[in-house]
Amino acid sequence: MKHIKKVLILGGTGDAVKLAAKLVDIPTLEVISSLAGRTKKPVALVGQFRIGGFGGAEGLANYLRENAIDYLIDATHPCAGQITVNGAIAAQLAHIPHLMLVRPQWEKISGDNWIEVETVEDAAQAIPASVNRVFITSGRQQLEPFLQRSQTYPDTWYLMRSIDPPDIELPNSKVLLDRGPFSLEQERELLREYQIEAIVSKNSGGAATYAKIIATRELGIPVVMVQRPAMPEGEKVTSIEEAITWLNSRQEIF
Known part of the structure; x- marks a missing residue:
């Protein structure tokens, strides 16, 4: 045995x-x-x-x-x-x-507009000043850098999606409580409905959340991409x- x-x-x-x-x-x-x-x-x-x-x-x-x-x-x-x-x-x-x-991590392909950064702190600073509507998909536990950014850019509006409510409440924001995977059609509709101008994402890889990357590519929306440690x-x-x-x-x- x-x-x-x-x-x-x-x-x-x-x-x-x-x-x-x-x-x-x-x-x-x-x-x-x-x-x-x-x-x-x-x-x-x-x-x-x-x-x-x-x-x-x-x-x-x-x-x-x-x-x-x-x-x-x-x-x-x-x-x-x-x-x-x-x-x-x-x-x-x-x-x-x-x-x-x-x-495997996601690889940038033709049509992608990625701003690649090392940390979430860097990501908050890398959002173009001209962007007024941001979709944060980098997690509910690292929102402090965006709270700090809102002091410099108080007119920026933030959309955040997470499974649980975030610990920090961003001013001028909306939280969607949901769990993936999300379809390409869902992601297209979300980006259009909320008039998103840029998203923040970690390079998590996998298929479950890749639809948002395809949708940004199709709609010409920049992605501030946090690289893996x-x-x-x-x-x-x-x-x-x-x-x-x-x-x-x-x-x-x-």
């Missing part, structure tokens, strides 16, 4: 949910998904899960040791940054195999199937 192995998935993305759903069907695996708890209404999860932070890389390493985790798979948002760094350090400290599931060294795959193959290659689990 094969020994059951424990897998911890650092989640929060659709890919993480799909990966967990496939792995729980493998009888030789015990799957635990971890969410940061930033979203009040997370998508339905399968298998075991925990919610909340670990207390940095050392805290995560302690969790891995105390719970006898055999494999760590990081399937967090590609722009998450710190948790990915912490995961790499923690796996090294706990001496366990570590994989990063990273969906540098990722730590380590093993990486770009698909759920490759992640399962990686697990299988570490030890015969099927």
Whole structure:
């Protein structure tokens, strides 16, 4: 009889949910998904899960040791940054195999008008002064830079879409509470209805929210695109199937 192995998935993305759903069907695996708890209404999860932070890389390493985790798979948002760094350090400290599931980023193509920046703070400053109506799609937890910008450009109107209400209320703004994926027709209609002149987005990659990028291309709307943070060294795959193959290659689990 094969020994059951424990897998911890650092989640929060659709890919993480799909990966967990496939792995729980493998009888030789015990799957635990971890969410940061930033979203009040997370998508339905399968298998075991925990919610909340670990207390940095050392805290995560302690969790891995105390719970006898055999494999760590990081399937967090590609722009998450710190948790990915912490995961790499923690796996090294706990001496366990570590994989990063990273969906390919969007690539600029003909017709795209991207203003590429490094951070959300840079994005707020990079919005052209002539733009009066902005669609913020970079997340509800990083609105402080736009609040500061509104002091310089008080006439700018902001539209923001998120799953949960933002912690900061921007003046002269509207919030849409919704969860993707969104169709191309939906995105076209939204940009037209609110007369959006520029959008702010993170380069999250994937198909779920790419329709907004296609719509901006069609309508000639500039995108202030926040690039992904540098990722730590380590093993990486770009698909759920490759992640399962990686697990299988570490030890015969099927």
